[in-house]
Amino acid sequence: MSAKHGPGANAMAILTDVTRCVGCEKCVMACERTWNTGDTIPSVHAAPDGLSGNRWTSIVKIKDRFVRKQCLHCVDPSCVAACPVHAFYKMENGAVIYKAGKCIGCRYCMIACPYSIPRYDWDEPKPFVQKCKMCYERLLEGQRPACTQACPYGATIFGTRTEMIAEAHKRLKARHNGVEAVSYIDKIWGLHEYGGTSVMYLSDVNLYELGFPTPGKVSAPYDSIPGHYSHPVALQTPFLAATVFGSLAGITWIINRRMAAAEQKQKEKDQDY
Ligand code: SF4
Numbered sequence: 001m002s003a004k005h006g007p008g009a010n011a012m013a014i015l016t017d018v019t020r021c022v023g024c025e026k027c028v029m030a031c032e033r034t035w036n037t038g039d040t041i042p043s044v045h046a047a048p049d050g051l052s053g054n055r056w057t058s059i060v061k062i063k064d065r066f067v068r069k070q071c072l073h074c075v076d077p078s079c080v081a082a083c084p085v086h087a088f089y090k091m092e093n094g095a096v097i098y099k100a101g102k103c104i105g106c107r108y109c110m111i112a113c114p115y116s117i118p119r120y121d122w123d124e125p126k127p128f129v130q131k132c133k134m135c136y137e138r139l140l141e142g143q144r145p146a147c148t149q150a151c152p153y154g155a156t157i158f159g160t161r162t163e164m165i166a167e168a169h170k171r172l173k174a175r176h177n178g179v180e181a182v183s184y185i186d187k188i189w190g191l192h193e194y195g196g197t198s199v200m201y202l203s204d205v206n207l208y209e210l211g212f213p214t215p216g217k218v219s220a221p222y223d224s225i226p227g228h229y230s231h232p233v234a235l236q237t238p239f240l241a242a243t244v245f246g247s248l249a250g251i252t253w254i255i256n257r258r259m260a261a262a263e264q265k266q267k268e269k270d271q272d273y
């Protein structure tokens, strides 16, 4: 079931403590194995941050720290608000999921995401949007996200959002990450930014590179992306809008895409998102 605005009582979350990550990428490999993303051959379209249509989590280097990047599963996600056909959903358990069968390929979600997370299947003849889904199907079965289970260093852990916030406060107060004393920056990254996220961080280096709002810089407020085409974000993409909605070729393209989406839909394991 989709969630209303705000974190529900059952909302789950991931807490990544940057000070415990050694950059081994076991989490990245676990994601690939679990969802068979095809990451054994890295995409030529992979961005510098390592994310791509077939890599949903990556390790980036910020100063001397390894920082895991993935969808932050925002409490009030811009991708959900921006999608004109409701292909994105915020679920009660905190996961933000994507239903390929509904997508028309406008990629407004990619424009709207303040953390630059969703990627497109540029390598595929029938492309779709791709991103971490917080192992939604595993959560339904009572399992943890595969990446959090795989981490041998406890650098990325899983629980309710309330539990993760409490654990983060405990570490900040103790200035200790459970293994060693740490000079944390005194904040939980993701607690409030853009309405808050379900993937939060503790760190001793600034994480603005992940897309968190930088003091003194103008950022789009999380609620500034309503799901209609009159919004300035939509108006910045007149070419896309014209292509998708303004021409017969666009309509034909949409029909073809819907047929491709229908094929994809058949392959999706859980038809009840
Ligand atoms: S990080 Fe981006 S893709 Fe993920 S839920 Fe937030 S807005 Fe959506």
Ligand code: SF4
Binding pocket: 030, 031, 032, 034, 035, 056, 057, 070, 131, 132, 133, 134, 135, 136, 145, 146, 147, 148
């Ligand atoms: S939560 Fe699941 S889908 Fe997301 S990065 Fe971890 S293993 Fe991949």
Ligand code: SF4
Binding pocket: 020, 021, 022, 023, 024, 025, 026, 027, 028, 059, 066, 068, 150, 151, 152, 153, 154, 155, 156
């Ligand atoms: S498995 Fe854990 S320690 Fe290794 S890169 Fe991932 S988060 Fe860091």
